[in-house]
Amino acid sequence: MQVFEKVESEVRSYCRSWPAVFTTARGSRLDDETGKSYIDFFAGAGSLNYGHNHPVLKEALLSYLAGDNIVHTLDVYTQAKRDFLQTFHDVILAPRGLDYKVQFPGPAGNNAVEAALKLARKYTGRETVVSFTNGFHGMTLGALAVTGNSMKRGGAGVPLNNAATMPYDNYMDGQTPDFLWLRSLLEDSGSGLDQPAAVIVETVQGEGGINVATAEWLRGLQDVCREHDMLFIVDDIQMGCGRTGPFFSFERAGIVPDIVTLSKSLSGMGLPFALTLMKPHLDVWEPGEHNGTFRGFAPAFVTATAALEEFWSDDEFTKSVDIKATWLDKELDQIADAHPELGLTTRGRGLARGLVFEESKLAGLTCKEAFEGGLIMETSGAEDEVVKFLPPLTTSEEDFELGIAILRDAVDTVAKEHA
Amino acid sequence: MQVFEKVESEVRSYCRSWPAVFTTARGSRLDDETGKSYIDFFAGAGSLNYGHNHPVLKEALLSYLAGDNIVHTLDVYTQAKRDFLQTFHDVILAPRGLDYKVQFPGPAGNNAVEAALKLARKYTGRETVVSFTNGFHGMTLGALAVTGNSMKRGGAGVPLNNAATMPYDNYMDGQTPDFLWLRSLLEDSGSGLDQPAAVIVETVQGEGGINVATAEWLRGLQDVCREHDMLFIVDDIQMGCGRTGPFFSFERAGIVPDIVTLSKSLSGMGLPFALTLMKPHLDVWEPGEHNGTFRGFAPAFVTATAALEEFWSDDEFTKSVDIKATWLDKELDQIADAHPELGLTTRGRGLARGLVFEESKLAGLTCKEAFEGGLIMETSGAEDEVVKFLPPLTTSEEDFELGIAILRDAVDTVAKEHA
Amino acid sequence: MQVFEKVESEVRSYCRSWPAVFTTARGSRLDDETGKSYIDFFAGAGSLNYGHNHPVLKEALLSYLAGDNIVHTLDVYTQAKRDFLQTFHDVILAPRGLDYKVQFPGPAGNNAVEAALKLARKYTGRETVVSFTNGFHGMTLGALAVTGNSMKRGGAGVPLNNAATMPYDNYMDGQTPDFLWLRSLLEDSGSGLDQPAAVIVETVQGEGGINVATAEWLRGLQDVCREHDMLFIVDDIQMGCGRTGPFFSFERAGIVPDIVTLSKSLSGMGLPFALTLMKPHLDVWEPGEHNGTFRGFAPAFVTATAALEEFWSDDEFTKSVDIKATWLDKELDQIADAHPELGLTTRGRGLARGLVFEESKLAGLTCKEAFEGGLIMETSGAEDEVVKFLPPLTTSEEDFELGIAILRDAVDTVAKEHA
Amino acid sequence: MQVFEKVESEVRSYCRSWPAVFTTARGSRLDDETGKSYIDFFAGAGSLNYGHNHPVLKEALLSYLAGDNIVHTLDVYTQAKRDFLQTFHDVILAPRGLDYKVQFPGPAGNNAVEAALKLARKYTGRETVVSFTNGFHGMTLGALAVTGNSMKRGGAGVPLNNAATMPYDNYMDGQTPDFLWLRSLLEDSGSGLDQPAAVIVETVQGEGGINVATAEWLRGLQDVCREHDMLFIVDDIQMGCGRTGPFFSFERAGIVPDIVTLSKSLSGMGLPFALTLMKPHLDVWEPGEHNGTFRGFAPAFVTATAALEEFWSDDEFTKSVDIKATWLDKELDQIADAHPELGLTTRGRGLARGLVFEESKLAGLTCKEAFEGGLIMETSGAEDEVVKFLPPLTTSEEDFELGIAILRDAVDTVAKEHA
Secondary structure (H helix, E strand, C coil): CHHHHHHECCCCCHHHHCCCEEEEEEECEEEECCCCEEEECCHHHHCCCCCECCHHHHHHHHHHHHCCECCECCCCEEHHHHHHHHHHHHHHHHHHCCCCEEECCCCCHHHHHHHHHHHHHHHHCCCCEEEECCCCCCCCHHHHCCCCCHHHHHCCCCCCCCEEEECCCCCCCCCCCCCHHHHHHHHCCCCCCCCCCEEEECCEECCCCCEECCHHHHHHHHHHHHHCCCEEEEECCCCCCCCCCCCCCCHHHCCCCCEEEECHHHCCCCCCCCEEEECHHHCCCCCCCCCCCCCCEHHHHHHHHHHHHHHHCCCHHHHHHHHHHHHHHHHHHHHHHHCHHHCCEEEEECCEEEEECCCHHHHHHHHHHHHHHCEECEEECCCCCEEEECCCCCCCHHHHHHHHHHHHHHHHHHHHHCC | CHHHHHHECCCCCHHHHCCCEEEEEEECEEEECCCCEEEECCHHHHCCCCCECCHHHHHHHHHHHHCCECCECCCCEEHHHHHHHHHHHHHHHHHHCCCCEEECCCCCHHHHHHHHHHHHHHHHCCCCEEEECCCCCCCCHHHHCCCCCHHHHHCCCCCCCCEEEECCCCCCCCCCCCCHHHHHHHHCCCCCCCCCCEEEECCEECCCCCEECCHHHHHHHHHHHHHCCCEEEEECCCCCCCCCCCCCCCHHHCCCCCEEEECHHHCCCCCCCCEEEECHHHCCCCCCCCCCCCCCEHHHHHHHHHHHHHHHCCCHHHHHHHHHHHHHHHHHHHHHHHCHHHCCEEEEECCEEEEECCCHHHHHHHHHHHHHHCEECEEECCCCCEEEECCCCCCCHHHHHHHHHHHHHHHHHHHHHCC | CHHHHHHECCCCCHHHHCCCEEEEEEECEEEECCCCEEEECCHHHHCCCCCECCHHHHHHHHHHHHCCECCECCCCEEHHHHHHHHHHHHHHHHHHCCCCEEECCCCCHHHHHHHHHHHHHHHHCCCCEEEECCCCCCCCHHHHCCCCCHHHHHCCCCCCCCEEEECCCCCCCCCCCCCHHHHHHHHCCCCCCCCCCEEEECCEECCCCCEECCHHHHHHHHHHHHHCCCEEEEECCCCCCCCCCCCCCCHHHCCCCCEEEECHHHCCCCCCCCEEEECHHHCCCCCCCCCCCCCCEHHHHHHHHHHHHHHHCCCHHHHHHHHHHHHHHHHHHHHHHHCHHHCCEEEEECCEEEEECCCCHHHHHHHHHHHHHCEECEEECCCCCEEEECCCCCCCHHHHHHHHHHHHHHHHHHHHHCC | CHHHHHHECCCCCHHHHCCCEEEEEEECEEEECCCCEEEECCHHHHCCCCCECCHHHHHHHHHHHHCCECCECCCCEEHHHHHHHHHHHHHHHHHHCCCCEEECCCCCHHHHHHHHHHHHHHHHCCCCEEEECCCCCCCCHHHHCCCCCHHHHHCCCCCCCCEEEECCCCCCCCCCCCCHHHHHHHHCCCCCCCCCCEEEECCEECCCCCEECCHHHHHHHHHHHHHCCCEEEEECCCCCCCCCCCCCCCHHHCCCCCEEEECHHHCCCCCCCCEEEECHHHCCCCCCCCCCCCCCEHHHHHHHHHHHHHHHCCCHHHHHHHHHHHHHHHHHHHHHHHCHHHCCEEEEECCEEEEECCCHHHHHHHHHHHHHHCEECEEECCCCCEEEECCCCCCCHHHHHHHHHHHHHHHHHHHHHCC
């Protein structure tokens, strides 16, 4: 690993938790160069909902590339983009009664967030965006300003402004009625909160610690937005594409955001790809007003199209996620119950799950033990107190059971040796 | 094209200049769905220096994908990343006596710029960054603040601050000594310019109109940075990877920037990929202080490694670019000389060339005519007065001659019909 | 009044409520040019705690001016400044065990606030300042950023940043424990609140609607500041100089702010004068780092010194304010009780009192009626729903009764004609 | 002086140059507590154009105060304000064909500047204000952002934004045509300068080092403003009220700014007082949108009115300033010529004059020597390299000669002992 340590910047991070050199990967498994195989309950931080190298997607990609089809296209029209747009319209938007316009804002999730925030500010002529405690939206200056994590904010080197942080669902442990603070500020012309352009929210906060907003809370938030003329932006980068069951994580709450961001699992195979969706009347962009080199990475269109066709043509996939989620939830509860001395609790929605440790450092130790046992997981939350589960949605029963067994052993070991 | 117009956002742009649906592409040629073939003198805005679907890179990519090697990796260690780092070190850094640390800041050029600016501010504890007239660095808020274009800046919806614009080389037509204004501000404690963290500059401004900084000017700028304790950032996203001849566009000026950004042609095949290079003492990042989902897109490592090995193991490629550049320069001069009535001038370095029209709208009309003749080119400059040439560096003599012939006809037509 | 309407800017405001041209004034009385006399329950928004033209202060001022003593002094040493500093030390600071250093930041309250905020940011190296809903601190950009009123904020024309608004005492009607939100943000490294430099607060919000912070809340706030290493700034511009009884409005809460601002009644006769007090270790200013033309307006030193000697050498004045406050409180309660149909409530501390109308427009109508009856009062609060009482602290029993009688009639009239 | 050192903040400044305790003052003389008399060539940094305690103004003030006329009035109508507005209209505005509306923005010059900047931003809906190298406009955050001095800017503790600094007249020693840089930025949509709301400028920079803008430059600047739709703000706080001869310092340049700020000598006796003047169509303030406690300090209206009547009813005063200026200019030139070894130069307009030392520290030593000889002067300029002369405009021939004699001795001593 010498070359990494010598040449790569100190900013590198996940490699410090998982000191292995990975080579091949299929489904929910990945291998390191020594031949050791791991169960992956992390899935590229939610970027591999369909697993590593899904054969259908891979085939589509290989075929596209082998045919000398165009790869890099800025935002010209291509057959690959047409297929994607048509499929996204037919498979995702139309059946859900959504008429979003689609922007390709650049390859990364932060590009989708930056475009969403710029559009909201341009459309409303206002500057402030309401964000939420422990929200995570990206590392570029606009996205970082609506991100909660203080270490990451500190990296900006300039004050992060034009944003106002509000309590996420249940942030104050039920000691305050939902939206009391936000509504008070909005309804009081002396509050010091300038009329916001928009609200940006995740339905489940992955990086923030698998904090789950209830459907009631999300509907309530949409109501506040409608009543106070703020655009409602859902950042569905991590929770979209089926992570919580339906394609959009907000569907079951019965809400319709004004702007939606998608990325991570959208390409289906981990290719950089992001979308900003907006209601048609919000599409006030000038041509080229937001641009970028990798807006039209055709291979991502191809695998995304294949993924939409493979998984979203009917509701079977969503049903399977629901079943797996119920099973995983029960398993995690059992682990929690088995260790009353650790004060474990569980939370989550769909296949975004968290095992929360009373003593935060034990979460990290559990991940470390699990890694040695052959299971990839990461912590999240402001104190890294949550073991986060983002397994591929396609994980087989066998791999799930294997992974949970490793986890169970890891928790046992930590309970024995560290608690 | 109905689906594009119905579903895609109004922000789409290049497709308005080139109303075709593209399908396949090889080298300097691309085809549309009607079977028409085009010479590409645009190369993905400089992202395809080695042409479309270069067979060696494509082979490496297909082989990697076919082998179920890992695709999406955040910033874990992989064989693909090791190979890239080792090759980048051996082929690029070491022979040039450079000891940069390498950061993978995300897939897009703007990620590389944002990381560079954040690091410069964090390292120095200062906020202001000096940028230059007509500079272009990206659409995210941090990068946009150092970008000149007013239409794109207007899209921010918030004031873009912590930046100070300075005159690029020859901006004031030789009526002011180089750096007189910048030095005056820096040396005068009453100037109102807060001590900057850094300077960010392109050696040739592509989007800004193929404005070329001389070696003397770049050395002068480095001197100002050294004397006034500012970090010197070269944004080599568009001009790097051989566009001007050598791998880094700044090599021949004899300068060594403190921070360098790379992207566009780095992956060699148009895959989203970006780097931020920094002198080792500047690598003060905390682990994870800047992160992102697509920092470790392994296929880009693979094609980038193949490209470095294919093109940069010796200096033959640079020599070939130099020869082609001389030829292209001469051809463009001849076209300019043939039309004194258009007041044409040419400028550029390497294979980044511009044909500047006195009457700006004629540049756009020329591109339109050329497109109809089967040649892809775009305008640039604040008034879109420059026809910009960024052909693949691998363009064959035959394709070059064909392209120039189409261009010549286009200029003739424009001269006849519009001038 | 033609010249006013023709020449003075539309920004003029109080004159629209009180359409008279005033001439002479003594104690709690002022006269207009038609000879009509008014009881003043407004006292220059709290700038005339000792009444208009108090004979002792006036005598000191006339004697100083008649003697050709120096008037304008920037920040040179003068006899007048020495006397003030010595008296302020001996009469105010020393007996209270306070060792504040004294800065003369300029003539206006906003100068005192700007100096306080600059110092807090410089000392801590942080940018964010916590302010409170309905706080009022001034119209200059730094002070305006911590002021709540949306109309006044809108006048800035730029985003007001580097501030975070928090709920003032009882802002959410007891539905949330005190400081739950602020503490949650401070204790959660993922909250999105950057570590603040300071908190700025009024003990009673005059402009904000006579909102009263309890002693418990103020002590709690000081605790939060101490625990989280934030400087604690009390803006005592309106509530200091005896308005609530003691010289500093925070004395009885048993707190000791790190920085205190004073102005308004400090000069005693309405002369522009302001102070920023800071604990000695915070006095990290460079000489001249904050300056200003009217920092040393000697006549204000003279009247301020006379006022300190006249009113603050013992505790008699405070006792008299307490007695008057009890009386006024009872009177206002009786008026409220007499009109159950108006839903009146009262609140306040010392001689800062408010009569709150359920239907906000009735507050303005009451002031209008009172003015016609010969009583000067103003509304405050975000909806102008509060009739605000800031009578001179020296108001005689007779004038108080006269004023209350006029008020009673005004409320009766409003109840009869408008409710 | 113990009490000052013990109780007053370290920010105190002028007192460090002039370690005396001043007591009485008349005309161009002031006395310290030891009875030593000084000639004052500083005049409260230009706040005492009519000298200390001018008998006519003093009489008006004493009479007003003795009559129990109202002192503190917020912005209600008073007889004193009416007289001032009428006189200002009749004596200043009407004869010059000016129809400015008058705003009382608060007692300090920075209040006038903050109001001007807020209004310009509100009116135009833009944020950026163009300021100039070595400009000085005040210490509050809005005014500080357009002030050049780096030490004072550093005191802000937050980035100072929404401003762009441009070269003042002759800043680059004639090596660049006037406005080439500013015009280039404004005319180039890729320059990175966002369309400014306004330009703010001093006609002579006092604090900045007695830098004099020529009439041609000022007219050129007005032309740039008109052509590019920017409001033209002249900050006449230090150079107005006759300092350069005419009442407004810009009159002789034949320009008519859109907004003008006045303060310092406006009250005539050093009382805190400031005005913001605006062309009528710019008066888009909401009532109360900008407010402040000491907007209506009636004694300042009274002395200001008396000063207007005494000095500005005809053009005799301007003529006398012109004569004195010619004389002072010649005297300073002679001193400069007498010491070729010091490389002295002189500059200035009217009675704002500077003696510029090649070796900057000698300027301070000269002031120190002069102080010991009984003459009050200060340095200015970014390096404190300029001895600044701002004598009262009423200085008698005798006092002028006495002061110049002391200066001559001081320069001789410095030349002998330090050069």
